[in-house]
Amino acid sequence: MKDAGMSIDAPVKATPAPRKITTKPRVSDQIFRAIVTTFSFSALLILSLIALFLLLKGFATLKEQGFGFITNFEWSVIADENGVETAKFGLQAMLIGTLIISLIALFIAVPLSVLTALFLTFYAPDRIKRVLVTIIDLMAAFPSILYGLWGFFVLMPMAEYWAKLIHKWLGWIYIFDVPDPIYTRSPFIAGIVLSVMIIPIITSVSREVFSQTPLDRVQAAYALGATKWGMIRAVVLPFGAGGVVGGSMLGLGRAFGETVAVFSVLNIVFRANFQILFTQGGNIASMIIQKWGEAGPKEVSALMAAGLVLFILTLIVNFLANAVVTRTVKSGR
């Protein structure tokens, strides 16, 4: 300031230091990102906690039974006069039972779902299409216990009649034979109930894939003189096959884990039974519910181990299914 009067230059305005340009997010953004990222890992946390705790609590059983937990088919806790308990836990019958009813469900649900999806994508007029899509979405929202009630009181009498018919005409095939003429609460009926439950899943995945069929190929097929069915067979089905497989596997995952609905309509017996019309079957999830009520600590551990097996089984199926679906939808082939 002291030589301000002497200066002949115009007073120099100090140029403000250039603002630092940075790509570093502000503090508020950093906090925001940190919170969101943390929460997004909750899926990982929950999944690993499930595996961890089921393993911890089921470890005693897995160690005691070893590989037999998968391959034996006895489930009993016997206490001798000294109060020493010998336990035999084997899941084989339940694993086989789960597979059987899920396969029956797929056998019924896949053709029906593919037909429905084709109808929705290529045949239905717009208005009917909208109504039908709503109905199918609604089907997915029904509680599983509703399927159980319906299966027991409405479907069972009908399905018993169908089972008798099948037995009458196809009884010479082993799987349609029965040791005793009791047709209620059979794997066949459980399979039908499950099929109704997984139809919405398979239908919606198939529909999504079918609707992504490249239009140029569709029109090319028509231009070559194909009928609608000819076009579907030559273009849509090859294109959508992966999606149908993926959707079916998603349905399979759901069918593996279904508990209440299956419990209502299935007579759970610890014996591998391949005669699907007979009143004897198995399902891991329903077995857990059935045994839970009177389970002692030892058996609770076994049920935890069974839950772990079920968890891993559904995880694998779901992983595969999602991989297949994503690949088909993305590749557009």
Add this chain to the structure above:
Amino acid sequence: MSTTSVKPIRPWAATPRDRILTAFSVGLAVLTSVVVVLATPMKGKLAYFAIFFLAWFVIDSLFVLRKSGPKGVRDGLAAKLTLFGGVLVCMTVFSILWATISRGLKGINVAFLTQNLRNASLFDPIGNGGILHAISGTLMLILIAIIISVPMGILTALYLTEIKGKAAGLIQFLVQAMSGVPSVVAGLFIYAAIILNTPLRSSAFLGGLALTILMVPTVTRTAQEVLNLVPRDLREAGLAMGATQWKTVALVVVPAARSGLITATILGVARIAGETAPLLFTVGVFDGYNFNPFKGDQGTIPTVVWRGLLGGTPESIQRAWSAILVLLVVVLIMFVAARTLGARSMKK
């Protein structure tokens, strides 16, 4: 020289002759199905349905064969088969709805909706006691599950759509895997992790935790879809105005997707409202009111249905149907609400 005006022809449209033939074949098929059902021991609505379709396939194919040859027959068969699939699926849904409504209505009365089962059992004559305690219990469970899973689900969805971090692929994968967790495993997990390890015993809170596991994936996936629908322009506009990412998300993106996010919540609730298996491990059963979410068993609609079904007497089964009707009405209302809100957010 006279000019003739050419009438545009529509060779693909159905001629009156075609229409008559179609009507004729349908009529003939109906007739056949009635005759066959009456004449043979087969019975039931499904028999009518199946035989009608079979007869229709055959009769119509004969007509088509004359007109368009075997190729046309196959085309017609495929069209009818897909129709058959669609109708069969519809029939199943209507059968379920009809069974619930017709059987459930018989047990609905004022007492059923305004009392609890404290002084009555599932086996009492209809008119004694009701399920209000179960309705309140289910609402409490839903509320707890919403409080935990909606922030979790929406934040996960925000990570997938806004931050798109390095782990996005992994998270997406895990969320999809989580949506496949069987409900019984969710219940077992809460039992193994909390009831076996801490002094906490079954309560509405633990039930809410178990339901959260099932609800988060639904909320996340729907929220993700909705957030992806928010136009990129909006985000860029927000950033261009100098807002931070946090402000853009909080003041622009989330409000724009609000109704869609509500839809996501409703769909999640619809997913868990009827879950039964996890409640058997984590909530227990109770016949009176319990307004403490952290202590004591809780009555819920699904467990009332469950016990009614296992009870096996006409009264308990009647109560099961009526309770499931109440639950179904709740689910239907939520379903319609989600659809309307969803349709509105799509339009915008």
